[in-house]
Amino acid sequence: MTRDPKLCVHTITTKPWPIEVAMDKYAAAGIGGITVWRQALEGRNIAQVGDDLRARNLEIVSLCRGGFFPNKTSEGRAEAIEENRRAIREAAELGAPLVVLVCGAVPGQSLAESRRQIADGIAAVLPLAEELNVRLAIEPLHPMYADDRSAINTMASANAVCDELEHPLVGLAVDAYHVWWDPDLAAQIALTGEKNRLFAFHLCDWLTPTTDLLNDRGLMGEGCIDLKGMRALVEAAGFTGFHEVEIFSNRWWSADQDEFLARIQQAYFELG
Amino acid sequence: MTRDPKLCVHTITTKPWPIEVAMDKYAAAGIGGITVWRQALEGRNIAQVGDDLRARNLEIVSLCRGGFFPNKTSEGRAEAIEENRRAIREAAELGAPLVVLVCGAVPGQSLAESRRQIADGIAAVLPLAEELNVRLAIEPLHPMYADDRSAINTMASANAVCDELEHPLVGLAVDAYHVWWDPDLAAQIALTGEKNRLFAFHLCDWLTPTTDLLNDRGLMGEGCIDLKGMRALVEAAGFTGFHEVEIFSNRWWSADQDEFLARIQQAYFELG
Numbered sequence: 001m002t003r004d005p006k007l008c009v010h011t012i013t014t015k016p017w018p019i020e021v022a023m024d025k026y027a028a029a030g031i032g033g034i035t036v037w038r039q040a041l042e043g044r045n046i047a048q049v050g051d052d053l054r055a056r057n058l059e060i061v062s063l064c065r066g067g068f069f070p071n072k073t074s075e076g077r078a079e080a081i082e083e084n085r086r087a088i089r090e091a092a093e094l095g096a097p098l099v100v101l102v103c104g105a106v107p108g109q110s111l112a113e114s115r116r117q118i119a120d121g122i123a124a125v126l127p128l129a130e131e132l133n134v135r136l137a138i139e140p141l142h143p144m145y146a147d148d149r150s151a152i153n154t155m156a157s158a159n160a161v162c163d164e165l166e167h168p169l170v171g172l173a174v175d176a177y178h179v180w181w182d183p184d185l186a187a188q189i190a191l192t193g194e195k196n197r198l199f200a201f202h203l204c205d206w207l208t209p210t211t212d213l214l215n216d217r218g219l220m221g222e223g224c225i226d227l228k229g230m231r232a233l234v235e236a237a238g239f240t241g242f243h244e245v246e247i248f249s250n251r252w253w254s255a256d257q258d259e260f261l262a263r264i265q266q267a268y269f270e271l272g
Numbered sequence: 273m274t275r276d277p278k279l280c281v282h283t284i285t286t287k288p289w290p291i292e293v294a295m296d297k298y299a300a301a302g303i304g305g306i307t308v309w310r311q312a313l314e315g316r317n318i319a320q321v322g323d324d325l326r327a328r329n330l331e332i333v334s335l336c337r338g339g340f341f342p343n344k345t346s347e348g349r350a351e352a353i354e355e356n357r358r359a360i361r362e363a364a365e366l367g368a369p370l371v372v373l374v375c376g377a378v379p380g381q382s383l384a385e386s387r388r389q390i391a392d393g394i395a396a397v398l399p400l401a402e403e404l405n406v407r408l409a410i411e412p413l414h415p416m417y418a419d420d421r422s423a424i425n426t427m428a429s430a431n432a433v434c435d436e437l438e439h440p441l442v443g444l445a446v447d448a449y450h451v452w453w454d455p456d457l458a459a460q461i462a463l464t465g466e467k468n469r470l471f472a473f474h475l476c477d478w479l480t481p482t483t484d485l486l487n488d489r490g491l492m493g494e495g496c497i498d499l500k501g502m503r504a505l506v507e508a509a510g511f512t513g514f515h516e517v518e519i520f521s522n523r524w525w526s527a528d529q530d531e532f533l534a535r536i537q538q539a540y541f542e543l544g
Contacts, residue, residue, distance in 0.1 A: 036348060043286040081361050102341045102484065107495075107496035108496050110498060110501075111453065111455070115455075120504070143414060143415045143416070143453040144482070144485075146453035146497075147478055147480045147482075147495075148481075149498045151453070156455070168540065181383065181415040181418035181425050182415075183387075183425070183429050183432075206419055208379045208419045208420050209485070210416070210419075210485055211485075213481070213482055213483075219350065222417075223379075224419045224420075226382060231381075252538075
């Protein structure tokens with residue numbers, strides 16, 4: 001197996017593997033990067049995990065995830081800000097340069113109010129992000145998650161928050177699954193690149209039919225997303241970072257994970 | 273039960289009832305309007321059904337649905353156009369002034385190409401629509417249906433097709449379920465009203481969690497959509513038509529339909 005220097009695998013993709021297994025498997029397969037799900041660090045010495053990853057030549061691409069800023073109470077919003085500070089500290093301990101933000105939403109609270117609380121929440125944690133030099137990537141989530149996961153459902157909305165905060169540490173994570181349908185996709189990717197905000201690029205595919213809103217994503221090539229076209233767009237916009245494979249899938253989680261990892265590499269290779 | 277002059281029920285909402293039962297039940301409940309699912313007309317004399325509805329003082333609001341124009345082959349696109357002509361003729365026979373279009377999409381075909389084919393398909397059926405004086409409403413569908421149901425996923429995309437065709441018989445059906453998340457909702461509703469394109473307004477609710485992408489919609493008030501706010505927006509935009517209740521729900525379809533109809537009226541009443 002040749003080394004895939006731009007391929008990064010998110011640990012949630014191989015959820016059945018604890019991080020100690022995942023790091024050995026990814027390294028043995030010649031994968032270049034790893035994104036770490038925060039839950040995978042529970043009970044571990046985070047700095048030691050970071051050393052273990054680097055010892056295997058795995059570049060730590062990002063820590064997932066912070067966010068969930070909106071809350072109907074000021075106490076809830078303050079707690080969310082503290083939780084995001086913890087995530088930023090964990091990223092610094094691990095040696096991850098980036099925290100991905102799933103920004104949050106509250107059913108019954110207006111999306112405009114939630115967007116206001118998201119911008120305020122990011123602003124509140126920015127001083128710590130500056131101190132520890134950790135970047136924050138707003139991940140626009142598919143509109144089917146607008147009820148309780150994110151009030152930021154388009155790249156335009158994410159860019160609006162970035163415009164307001166106007167800070168070099170705040171940018172976007174572009175996940176093919178969430179944005180592929182957007183009629184403004186090409187223009188928004190170009191704009192995000194121009195503004196130096198294209199911080200991360202996530203790959204998976206959209207299945208037809210999709211049987212579960214959360215955990216029925218496809219391996220690249222199994223679905224209908226034009227991933228080659230999208231990669232061309234992010235590269236044309238100046239993106240030179242890792243291509244992160246992030247697949248939430250009950251089907252793949254119940255499969256043999258060694259075989260799944262081989263299929264991921266093959267699918268990535270076939271993207272050209 | 274007082275009469276609800278602006279309340280319209282879509283026959284798919286009470287799917288277990290054949291149209292002969294639905295028309296008696298809606299009329300007895302004092303509901304003012306009915307939208308007819310094409311499949312509910314199968315095997316019937318359509319003109320006679322229209323007479324039966326009018327005899328019960330049910331205003332026929334629309335026929336659902338045409339659309340599904342995109343196809344990878346020219347034969348497939350030609351057949352889709354013929355099918356839409358059949359729908360327009362059925363609307364005229366029934367006495368429905370409007371056909372709602374679920375415009376279609378083909379997994380693996382670019383959304384831009386599908387949008388091109390949609391505009392071309394509508395243009396091809398417009399002469400017949402003019403001849404029979406039937407309006408056509410493009411219904412933007414939620415982005416979670418962009419793979420195989422519609423490449424028109426925002427009001428802005430629907431308005432772009434209308435701009436291209438620029439015809440008084442072509443407008444929009446605004447369904448709360450599909451567009452509630454849109455950060456441009458208010459501006460797009462206002463624009464659609466200004467352009468005299470606000471042809472229909474559909475009500476239901478978004479459940480948290482949603483367990484099925486197709487048939488897990490909520491009764492108004494069960495979910496997180498600000499329906500009062502959305503109704504205020506369409507009214508401010510000059511809409512004076514019916515409020516159509518369209519609920520695709522395995523849960524409600526398995527309930528007692530008389531009780532469900534009473535709940536619909538109660539929920540509509542509570543919207544104020």
